[in-house]
Amino acid sequence: MTSISSASPAFTGNDPQNRLYGPLPDVQGEAGYDDDHPARVGFFTDTSVCIGCKACEVACKEWNLLPMDDSHGTRDVIGLSGMSYDNTGQLGANSWRHVAFIEQVRTVDLPMPTMGPPSHVDAPRGTGHTGAPPADALGLGADEVLSAQTSVLNAEALSEFDPQTGQSGADKQVRWLMSSDVCKHCTHAGCLDVCPTGALFRTEFGTVVVQGDICNGCGYCVPSCPYGVINQRKDDGRVFKCTLCYDRLTDGLQPACATACPTQSIQFGNLDELQARADARLATLKAQGVETARLYGRDEDDGVGGAGAFFLLLDEPEVYGLPPDPIVTTRDLPAMWRAAAKGAAMIVGVALTAVLGSRRAR
């Protein structure tokens, strides 16, 4: 029975069990659940197979009965955003899933992102073929040949063909990144820590949920989320965010978005299994030459102690609108309390000198 007298780390700053920051394996245990609590669950979103169909957005809104994005559903409020196929814009009180669309262009003449096994670059077959030009004609070093895919669209053959060549000197390569963003259900959740009413709490599944009957709309959690997930609903006052379908979990069902996702870009499961699967998937992609693939939120040593919902991205996080190095604000809280204490002492000190000083003068 740990008592408050243990002068919680928030003030003292000594935090041996990483209760404020750093890896915390048993996040439910720290939140007071008995040892037989279920395993921590979460999402692994593999954006390399996301087809941007937004089934997750609709399934989530349909299950949680969310209002239209501007919550008053008037027609003239919705409009084309001009941001490729993303007309949702961002996560918020009425959009707990948001699919981002990033159209990218590159003038370097390398082939499309291949996901299949590296096509073995063997010597071109038989003369009969007007087959693909031999690899060395493209100025690839011998050792690079094996890892590099045969350059399908080489610059010379294209220059006189494609009008874009006139402008850019080499054919244009298009890549269309899609990713379904969601609440990260952090190990150290900034929103949960700062909530003064206890509306935000850690569930027995290790997820972070807002209790709608408690939240008084103080709004403190909104700026405290390093990913900008949670938000206040305009005409309701309370804050809302993804609950990882807490009610469905109690019925043993997968969350609505993971159920609907056609290509299983969104995978739900025990967090440790998901992490293993993600590592394997990353290794496969790297082997296939997808250099820019990386995991985001999987690492326990990151700023939020690892996320309950982590991602496999194909470019820098900020390209998707994600912070590159998010750190939960609670990490610096002890330093803040100390500074505040010093400030308070300063005021008392100044007041003391002011009062004593003028008494002697009189």
Added chain:
Amino acid sequence: MTEGLTTPGAGWRRADGPPAQQRQKRRRRGNGRRGGEVPMVDEAEFTSYYGRPIIKPPVWKTPDVPLYLFLGGAAGSSAILGALSDLSGGPQLTRVARLVAGGGSIASVGFLIHDLGRPERFLHMLRVIKPTSPLSVGTYILSPFSAAAGATAAVELLGWFPRLKRFGGIVSGVFGGPMATYTAVLLANTAVPSWHAFHTKLPFVFGGSAMAAGGGICMALTPLSESAPARKMAIIGAGIELVAVHGVENDESVVSEPYHVGRAGRFMRAAKACSAAGLGLAVLGGRTRVGATVSGALLAAGSLLTRFGVFDAGMASARDPKYTVIPQRERIKAREDAGSITR
């Protein structure tokens, strides 16, 4: 996706035109006192998702919250002043300080509740005590403080249970300090770049600002005979506020930029002007009736404008992804240079 030959990030760039939000170099006009251009940090190129904010700007309403910060600060410092002057015998100053503290605290509670999304549930604040939440800790500062300060002020006015006044004054004095500086932790303990980055300096900004406000108001309202302590506190407070604000504004990181540009910049410049003027006037003419009132008012105004300025700067830094991405990129680079952990 692409292998071998490409640079990290593989040279992909946003399809519609050049990298989004290539900030041009912005020349920052030096503020009043120091001429010449203050060099901006050189513009690091950064990408974002169509320029949209990465974190959510706070949903706190203006003017509610800045007023809450100002009144809380003024009430806190006045309460301390009142308690000490009561002990050291300055009846009129004590009375004024207590009234300011009482009025300030009640008003700040009012603004806090008005800013809530569901005001009728303000008692839910007392459901839990969460050391990790400055607002929860703040509630357990604000409640006793405003009760004590309010009671003392009421007693002061109605004249009942005179002995209680001292006890109430001391209680509110004890909570006065934390009352003034906990609000700094409230702002700093968020992901808002321009607040969080200065989490060690904001308490002193708010502390100084509280003293300037409390001292200034008490100085203005107390007869000259007893206003000396208030004047001293106001002067020292304003001095600390100016120094601390300067420390915040001139940090070499990009997150101090919001304190100079836009509405926040105007607030901060006005605040510094008022505080400096107030400070000068308090030092020179603080002993004259007119000088005391005018300098008191100026100092209070300076403090209020500082609160608005800090508030707006934070909001601006939340709305522009640049202030989130660039510092974090620099942090990663620093970590990589130090070779500690690689991405």
Added chain:
Amino acid sequence: MKTWLDAWPVFRQLTGPDPLGRGRAARSRATENVVSRTATADRVVQSVCPYCAVGCAQRIYVKDEQIVQIEGDPDSPISRGRLCPKGSASKQLVTSPTRVTTVKYRRPYGTEWEDLDLDTAMEMIADRVLEARRKGWQDEHEGTRVNRTMGVASLGGATLDNEENYLMKKLYSALGAIQIENQARI
């Protein structure tokens, strides 16, 4: 007294395993009895999505004769429980408040809709079918027997069931109507 105190999370923080009030201590009574509407449904009906031809199986949860949830049916070898955005919006399609549920009638040269009850509408439509059939009837066309009517035409069927298409073709053919078409041609 003990239960009353226990209801106060601060007391639970001080005495329980959750001093920081982050999880177990902060739970409200409503959170304790959260339940999924799939568990409280009266029955689950297996259906198929009405949108495209992939044929994703759907589970429809019904409570008090109201549809409370439509989601993917994991048993299906075609869709394995998954749905697209349209399929996931099936519940909104079925329970849409803008759905027309009464017969609307527009008189010739009329400028507004008027209401009509279903049986009257059926009788009026039957009259018009017979009249149109007679107007467009052709025993012969350029000397060859056709026994058909060009007065009645029909469009639609790709979103309907096979049984409905069957009755339509059967009835139209018996009426002699041959200008029968559906989206298979667009």
Added chain:
Amino acid sequence: MAECHPVGFQWVTEAKARGAKVVHIDPRFTRTSAIADLHVPLRIGSDIAFLGGLIRYVLDNELYFDEYVRAYTNAAAIVGEEYVDSEDLDGLFSGFDPETRTYDEASWQYEPEEPPHSSSDDPPEAAEQERSEQHPDVRHADRAQAAGSGGPPIPSKPKRDETLQHPRSVFQILKRHYARYTPEMVSEVCGIEPEVFLQVAEWVTENSGRERTTAWVYSVGWTQHSVGAQYIRTASILQTLLGNIGRPGGGIMALRGHASIQGSTDVPTLFNLLPGYLPMPHALQHQTLDDYVGDAAGKAGFWGNKRAYTVSLLKAWFGDAATAENDFCFDHLPKITGDHSSYQTIAAMIRGEVSGYFLVGENPTVGHPNSRMNRFGLANLDWLVVRDLQMIESATFWKESPEIETGELAPESIATEVFFVPAATHAEKEGTFTQTQRVLQWRHKAVEPPGDARSDLWFYYHLGRILRERLADSTDPRDRPLLDLTWDYPLEGETQDPSAAAVLREINGTGPDGRALSSYVQMRDDGSTTGGCWIYCGVYADEINQAARKKPHREQGQVPSEWGWAWPLNRRVLYNRASADPGGRPWSERKKYVWWDEEAGRWTGDDVPDFEAEKRPDYVPPDGARAQDAIAGTDPFVMQGDGKAWLFAPAGLVDGPLPTHYEPAESVVENGLYKQQANPTVEFIEGPWNRANPSRSDVFPFQVTTYRLTEHHTAGGMSRTLPYLAELQPEFFVEVSPELAELRGLANGEYATLVSARTAIEAKVLVTERVRPIRLRDGTVVHQIGMPYHWSYSGISTGDAANDLLGIVLDPNTHIQESKASTCDIRPGRRPHGPELLDLVESYRRRAGVASGRVGLNGRDPVEASAGEGSTQS
């Protein structure tokens, strides 16, 4: 596929994870391309050039699957001397009649082995059918589709040269026909880099043959062209040469857009078909039952039993009234006399020839091209019945539509009486959909429909009941068919809903003992059996609703045959006999699917064999054998007259035995191969409301294509009215390349006006690199515009209807309109409303030399154009 069939696309990502190569061929870079290994951005309307190039590559480099081609295709057949290829007639095949713009198939026939029609029961009848087949009215009546899965009748078996060297053998004709489709020509016509074409060719050939198969998947991207049927023919030739048909992981998959569009062609609400692809009787050909079945009598293949299927259908419809004496009431069936497809019907409406119209779950004023013409049609009806869930635009055309604004229509001048009868949704009625894989799936009823909403089963049953009551004591022979109809189904619930199961059972058919049949081979032509749709016979086998089977896939093998029921006879891959070599052994262990089991003496495998179970692989049909007996043990294509896959189609297609590249009817590019610019047999509909954009006109200089988005459903009636879908794609937009945006001064997110000879529409612009311009060798740059067509003026998400812009020009085989390739002009800013819109479009017509498009009241009689009549479009 990821755009419009996302959940089906899971199997593509599954295959990709196992190392499959995914190639996406589409003028635009779509969500499918984002996942594909290679995106081939070919020019709009140049698919046959690309596929023809692949055929040449396969033939030239001898990469075809040799044994498969020799044994299972008509490569060895020898074509008659009269046949002249389009390569020699500069774009036309032999037998073209310029006046009627139709082909006479006579010159395409094989060189016969034995006298023609010898194998038919009644040679003179078959020959007579053959001759009447050539009559233009019959040509237009869409015979091709009538052959459906049966393949048209051919007079006799061809002479064959197994060495495939004979100059007039199909193999050599194919080689000569595609000789010019070199990688360079393909990249010139399709506007792609030669290396991209070669990469696709390499991957396709590497993944075909004994050990590996390639699958092709298409949707209306292929069908909605003036040469749509030939697009798919080219893919079938390629797949047949590579030996990918009838094998696991091979074939050509059509992705159909509506839940039961496959069902609505099997049990067709179509003018030219009776259930089971039996042709609708034609006035010139089929006055009696014998005429009707004459062409198929005794023919090889399962079509040989056409009489049994027809008689069973007539018994199902007319019950006891149908007796052998009265030709089983064959005369009750109305006869068609030509093309009565929906566009011809709309033109007839505008001429005031159609009195009543039923719209049943379709929104033509948004889904059909040339919506303006559709609205004029509806405005000239006596009455219109609309059955839908929401108040769709086709029901409110008289109150709000662009023409009301321009004054061409006005409520006061529209006489059409409109009944909007609410319909039940999929959850409020039970019944079957037929999915795109030919699988029938039963839906159980979840709740009762609200208010007066009823299922269409209810509506048509009760309409029929009321009509029969009205005419109960009529003696007029015209009413006999309606009164002889079997129309009593068990009624359920207080809303008296007819039992869908009973209707399905009637579709399945019953035997002499009244019990449900379990296979169409049990159907007899003596009237002892009934069968509403012979290809669905077996859906009610053993009196069990096979379509309602829901055995979870976890408890089934690779081929989930116990989930729903696939026609015919639950075969999941058609022609799967071809997955075994002529001797009945699987081509390879890896691609084993259906094979001959010597001990058991029958075919076996993962799927129901698409072959007679006990027919030995070495069975040789005795001469004079008929129907299925005439199919040899080595003939997997059991529905074809000769049991072989047709590389060369001597009959069945009205625009040529071999696909060849033509430009779309409205194209900005000259046909690189022939003088003949577009498909010579393309079908036009003349009228002021359907003016065509002249090809290669600088007034309409940009190529435009239409398509769908994942978030919306076809004409938007089921998606634009739903908040969650409306906010995902809230407004009508067009996709434009940065180069075109720069050329025309278009800004991302701003409005633009698109103009064609039909009308002008406005849309927001999405500037994207995913649509790319194409520079041809002679320097001309082809700009392409992408236009999703879901929007119109009602619902939460609104906009102009893209289909307003398109004209109606039809594929001669199937009368499907060319909405995938049209031309238009685009300019920044919003479009004018009211009469100025007419003036703008008229000015464009004048500049383009197109006749005036002004119309009289309700679009009826054309007003003399103020300017000269202008050259009528060539």
